[in-house]
Amino acid sequence: MTERKPVECWLTDMDGVLVHEEHAIPGASDFIEALVETERRFLVLTNNSIYTPRDLRARLARSGIDLPEEVIWTSALATAAFLAEQRPGGSAYVVGEAGMTTALHEAGYTLTERDPDYVVLGETRTYSFEAITKAIRLIVAGARxxxxxPDPSGPSPDGMLPATGSVAALITRATGREPYYVGKPNPLMMRSALNRIEAHSETTVMIGDRMDTDVVSGLEAGLRTVLVLTGSTSRDQVERYPFRPTRVVDSIADVVPLVAELAGR
Incomplete structure (x- = not known):
């Protein structure tokens, strides 16, 4: 990592890297402080589309991590930005929560159940059979x-929960139509994040806890990658993948000195 260009910008996943089940992971606050002190541009990324950046800011603040809304980039925001570019002023039927509906509204989209341009499936803790049935019928009728x-599952205080990927599989089985996924591991989300902070891939690092989303999306977008072992991936699992992160560390606390080291180049 140190043999390449100096690192000017950082992207980091949230769950499993900075927080775990509403509790800050040791070193997370120090990491953010190090970025601010060294004047590095950064974004906190999450595939979770349930919450708005304001909601997430409040959630992080309760855990002791102070972040402005502007540095939080969600799959909902990336999806809304993608749709606004693809079909400005379009319409959508949403299976999801406030994070997704708010992002689409702010992107100039109309939410409707009548002949929408798109069916947009986001994360929610309250998937309803009625909403999924409506989505299936609209897709069969021609909605994109x-x-x-694509995450098939997600964590909760009570254990694993089915996530967007699982529900998408159900809809695909019923309709024969595969969705286009905007969030990680699609490099599209990484590129939209880079554009948001005017960063270049050669001088940016991506930190994550999942090989199959965070690391592979960073790698495919041309970023250096750091895998932390405080989330979904254990050290022995790393060897099972045909690709490797630039560096593997125990936790975000181990990245703090690296920020200062690379900022001083």
Missing amino acids: FIATN
């Missing part, structure tokens, strides 16, 4: 199928 992220 978009999903925020």
